[in-house]
Amino acid sequence: MFENYDPREGKLLRLLDETGKLAAVPDGMPLLPDDRALDAYRTMVMSRQVDEWAVSLNRQGRMPTYVLNKGQEANSIGAVMAVRPDDWFVPAFRELGGMLVRGISLAQYYLYWYGNEWANHMPREEMHMLPISVPVGSQMVHAVGLAWAERYNGSDRIALTFMGEGASSEGDFHEACNLAGVWKSGVVFYAQNNNWSISLPWSKQSASATLAEKAFAYGFPGIRVDGNDIFAVYAAVRMAADRARSGAGPTLIEGLTYRLGAHTTSDDPSRYRTDAEVKEWEARDPLPRLETYLLHKGLLTQEQTSSIRQKSLECAQAAFEEVVNQEDTLLDDTFRYLYSDMPEVMAAQLARRQA
Ligand SMILES: Cc1ncc(C[n+]2csc(CCOP(=O)(O)OP(=O)(O)O)c2C)c(N)n1
Known part of the structure; x- marks a missing residue:
């Protein structure tokens, strides 16, 4: 299937268009089932509310620097849903959605950004997830090692790891891809290409036309997907996970996306990108896109959308109060x-x- 989406020929996998219409899914391509699409929507709303409340807390001087996920949620939610719950999930730092899919508590998530080291203690046996990794690119080699160790121990568990496009300039990217290619490691590399590495655009990050095409030099396939289309993300990761599990080796997936907010609460993106660009991407926001799909299919009602939003905000607020009432770091x-x-x-x- 990947050969039909060669990034070097300008191909991109998109199933759900910007108006929330689902295209005919090609034969043999995995389709995110309706009940899971509804779960994905709830998780996306939760992630958005957790972000918005954190920004508000930061502006009140109650939360230190916080990393925003707004606009990118479909990438990690769709990807983590596409692997098995016992596969390794190795995040970078902009994957709140995927962490919610794995069941992280909001209090633990907020505790991390509150600066408490204890938040890094992941319930590993339950969630099969590594902690947030802020040193750019450092997590990819860990994923390759984990996948290799699973194979060595005779298990068919694989590893799914994330990076931003900026991380592809780190030596770790080369080391991880090279080793994974040679060993045919059971790993799925997912790059969230939001075009901006803080203030540095992709055009100054790499002379390659696409990030996905770098995979071919390492001896495995690369594919570009619309990262704001949860159906495309799910399909690509599911196919890459099957490939990894079968022993055929890694895949590099480049999800084209955009962070609608700042890099962190300490950043001012108006210094380096235009309002027109932000508006263009607001029209591709993964959340209303999925919401429209579910509303049209009768899987969701307008009243439910408001109550899901309200309940999610209340959960975020309660979780933060739990955090501030804990012992100091x-x-x-x-x-x-x-x-x-x-x-x-x-x-x-x-x-x-x-x-
Ligand atoms: C090794 C290292 N260098 C620099 C930084 C500072 N820093 C944090 S995020 C970031 C940009 C990362 O861009 P990208 O990989 O595209 O991910 P995004 O932030 O866009 O999600 C930088 C330079 C860091 N955390 N680690």
């Missing part, structure tokens, strides 16, 4: 989790702090 924790054996230089700093 211990500064010593900052020292504790980087190395299993603390290097001398850090031990000396810790001792100085405790003196």
Whole structure:
């Protein structure tokens, strides 16, 4: 199937158009079932409300710097839904939707951005998910290793990892893709191409026309999908996951998307991108697109949309209050989790702090 969508020939996989109409799905292509599309919608609304409440808290001086997911939600929600719950999910830092699919509690998510190290303690056995990874690109090699370890141990579990397009300029991207290609590792690389790496556009990031085509140099397929179309994301990841599970090796998926908000609450995107560009992408917002589809199919009513929004906001508000009522972050924790054996230089700093 991937050969029908060669990015070098300008091909792009899109199933749900910008008006919420679903195209005829090609034979053999996996289709996100209606009940799961409804779950995806609820998760998308939740993610959006969690973001909006966090921004409001930040403006009130109650939440430190926060990373926004607004506009990109279909990518991680569709992708995580397309793999098995026991497959590894290795996120970067803009995958709140996927983390909600895996069942992360809102309080744990907010606790992370609140600056508490304990939020990194993922219930690994339950969620098969690694913590948020802020050092750009660092998570991809971990995914390759995890997938390889699963194979070595005779399991058919695979790994799904995420990156932004900016991460493709890091050495880690080359190392991860090269190793995965040679080992035919059971890994799916998902790049959320939102065009902007903070203020740096894709045109200054890479001379390649597309990110997906880089896959071919590593000996595996690459595909471009409309990342704001949850049906296309689901289909591509499902096919890549099947391929990975069968032992055929990795796939690189490039989801074309856009962050409708700032890079983080500390960023001012009006300094480097135009209002016209933002408006253009607002018309492709994955949320109203999926909502229109569900409304037309009779799977959702207008009244339900408002109550889902309201309930999600209330959950976000309650979760944050839970966080502020927890014990304060211990500064010593900052020292504790980087190395299993603390290097001398850090031990000396810790001792100085405790003196
Ligand atoms: C190794 C490293 N260098 C720099 C940074 C600072 N930084 C954080 S996010 C970011 C841009 C990442 O862009 P991209 O990979 O496209 O992801 P996006 O933020 O667009 O989701 C940078 C430079 C970092 N966190 N880690």
